[in-house]
Amino acid sequence: MARFSRSDFTLESFRRQLANVDALPQLCVLGLISGVITGALMVAFRLLLELGATLYMPNNDPEAFEGLAPWLRALLPLVAVAMVGVFLYRQKKSARKLGVGHVIERLSYHQGRFPLRNWLNQWWVGVVSVLGGLSAGREGPAIHLGAAASSGLGLKLRLPNNSLRVLVACGTAAGISASFNTPLAGVIFAMEVVMMEYTLMSFMPVILASTMGALVAQLVYGNEPAFRIPEVALGSLIxxxxxxxxxxxxxxxxxxxxxxxxxxxxxxxxxxxxxxxxxxxxxxxxxxxxxxxxxxxxxxxxxxxxxxxxxxxxxxxxxxxxxxxxxxxxxxxxxxxxxxxxxxxxxxxxxxxxxxxxxxxxxxxxxxxxxxxxxxxxxxxxxxxxxxxxxxxxxxxxxxxxxxxxxxxxxxxxxxxxxxxxxxxxxxxxxxxxxxxxxxLMQALSRVSVPAVMERGLARCEREVTVAQARRLLEGNPVWLLIERSSEEKPFIGLKAADLARWLLKYDERQSEKEAEEDASAPDTASETRIDLLEIPGERLEMAPIALQATLSEAFIALQDRTLDALYVIHGYRPKQQRISGIITRGAIERYYHYADPRDLDVQRNKPPV
Structure with missing residues (x-):
């Protein structure tokens, strides 16, 4: 029987588990929480519409424009547009993006991270648009509010970016579900329109979120369908x-x-x-x-x-x-x-x-x-x-x-x-x-975070070390040596620890031969010999930093854009407290997805035989 320790239930352990592609139980927990939050937000948004309707709408109904005087219902759109123009368009351009399109953009290019200002703007713009008599719906605001709040929960808990994608889908599904009382349609909408993929790891959390969103809305508004229609049948196939x-x-x-x-x-x-x-x-x-x-x-x-x-x-x-x-x-x-x-x-x-x-x-x-x-x-x-x-x-x-x-x-x-x-x-x-x-490819790589495939066995060192220091570096059996440069502007250099070990073996052989030829009573200065790690034989990789929360798709794009072969993973949220947690290479990503760059294959095909 498996034993659990207290460390298995910590937030740090929860983050590590979410970094993997098979973190289904953890994602389901997030789906439940996201559904409750989004359902509550949707109820709050509808209550705001109803509260605003009490000011001038007949029977406090946000849809009863037919009962207003013609001059009043003609005046409302002018007031709504004026408010949007004055209060929204005085802000910077990025703060004006709202609704479903904004959700898809943030998911596509910003790993599901949402600005707070846009979220706050969505509240009043959504209310003003509907109550102001513009031809507008409440589903776009519901999706934006739910997706951004769910993503904000993940950011608050400092969860890896692959889980933020699922949280965005959960908020989207719960928003549609709570708006129409259609939990199944909410799930399919989130997967088909927003995430544009169907995977088991996403389906189950999204289903739970959509269910909880509908339940929260039903607690307030009942289980009535969005439209009351009579029972009808198609009849003839004509x-x-x-x-x-x-x-x-x-x-x-x-x-x-x-x-x-x-x-x-x-x-x-x-x-x-x-x-x-x-x-x-x-x-x-x-x-x-x-x-x-x-x-x-x-x-x-x-x-x-x-x-x-x-x-x-x-x-x-x-x-x-x-x-x-x-x-x-x-x-x-x-x-x-x-x-x-x-x-x-x-x-x-x-x-x-x-x-x-x-x-x-x-x-x-x-x-x-x-x-x-x-x-x-x-x-x-x-x-x-x-x-x-x-x-x-x-x-x-x-x-x-x-x-x-x-x-x-x-x-x-x-x-x-x-x-x-x-x-x-x-x-x-x-x-x-x-x-x-x-x-x-990007879809598959975005489901996994960097910690799932990064190499954690590393040791940091300066460019020049003594033989004694080199032996101490290898005592921890690191896979990579992270060589610090003379200035912070220069990137770290990665060197396989095996290359240093191979150099030390040859060095020891040379020293043994030298000692056999020389007087054994001579002082031993071999341990003080300095080694330039950038000069010894071996493959060295220039590297750039990447955050621990990043997905493999972010790492892959960073490697492609910068024409690098490796990245070092930074852990920590304050500059002075950041530490390097591991190294991720292009080969590790390709092994995960069994992917090979077609350009590399062309080079191999055109390479002359040895």
Missing amino acids: NLPWIVVTGLMIGLLAGLFIHVSQSKWLTSRPLWLRLCLVGIATSGVAFWLPEVQGIGYDSAAAALNNQLGFQLLLALVIAKLLLTALTVAGGVPIGIIGPVLVVGAAAGALNGQLGGWLWPQHAADPGIYAMLGMAAMMGAVLQAPLAALMALLELTHSPSLMLPGMLTVVVACLTARQLTHCEGFFVSSVRYGRHPLQQP
Whole structure:
């Protein structure tokens, strides 16, 4: 039976275990904590929306813009845009990045570390955008708040960077789960949209986080579904061709949305002009069509229950889609998932009514098409078909819709990707021709931290040592000798301890021969002979520092960028208290992943035979 010591339950031991690829129990513990934190934050965000709604919204409902006087609901977007322009854009550019796109960027290029200022900005910008009547959702803020808080927990505990990636995914899943009461869709969204990978080590912690996020939200808001819809069935299979047409139309709408929101013509305009355009356009439309304001879940629910007329559905599709895209292009950092679902529901219901006019005897209820349109729009805009299908299943509680849902979502995703050339709203930045999270090698190396493969057997020494000092260095059986240079600006040099041992053996042989030839009574000065470690035969490696929390992907990129073969691992958080914990070489990383650089293989192929 295994015995456990007190040291096995320390924070330092917890960090060491997380550095490995098989730290599943430890990651699951982090997933549970992350889910609770994110669920609580999502509840707090919704309470802030409700508290703000008590000031001027009918029945304290953040979605009840229809009950406001036309002049007031037209004034709100102007006030919201002015607040965003004055208070957000007076800050530096990096502090203005918010939402899901910011989460993916920090995960891709900053190892899942989030600035505190952006997190604080997300609170008030999210509340102002929704209560100010802009076409904005609350899911983007929820994901940012949850992912950043979960990552902050890891940074506070000084956990290795590979665990920060999982914590970001946990916060993302819990944010979606708590927002929609859809724990399974939260898991798939985190893996498909944010992490862009499916691995067992990530799945289990993310599942636990999503579960806890939903439970916390249910404790406050109950177990009610996000939308109340009647039980419906597709009926005749004659609807399938029209479902394909629906998917095609929604795919085109998704492409239009992405192209407008990322339009270079719009984004290149001066900021003040873009913000004025967003405020004036939203204000003008809201005066006549208040359904476009806010998240729009009330309009989506009405479309799902077939309570909206043809003209209102058509106006909602066009106005909501263009206003949301214009708001994004205008520089207002809003959540897009809620508005996208509303546009999809309205477009699906619109197509359902058209089908009812064409085939009144066999056409399915427009509410079914609204459900399918909601999933298709989400899948096409995000290029996340599985997450969209899971959302459809959990939002409607109708497993019978999965068959037509799969058909609609796939057609919409293919249409947006192939006909409108849109790869997904959040996949925009690339490196080496692909998004960093889509590079299989980088994904594999980012799951493991440096301590898992670094060589801990090392000894530090000066460039010149005596023979006696060299023998003492080798008494600890180090693998590497870390040679200090004459100045701090010069990098450390790594020398294999075996090379020094080999030199000492030859030196001893020479000394034995010399002593045999000379008088044995001569004084022994061999131990005082000085050795220049940079001159003895052996392979020496120039090295650069890397943090103990770094992942193998960070180490690999550092080696590639600096054209080095080894790094020394720094442990400690204060400059004067830092110590070197180990050495990681290019060979150690390649052995971990069985990876060989194709350029090295080409050199070997072209090398002439000896």
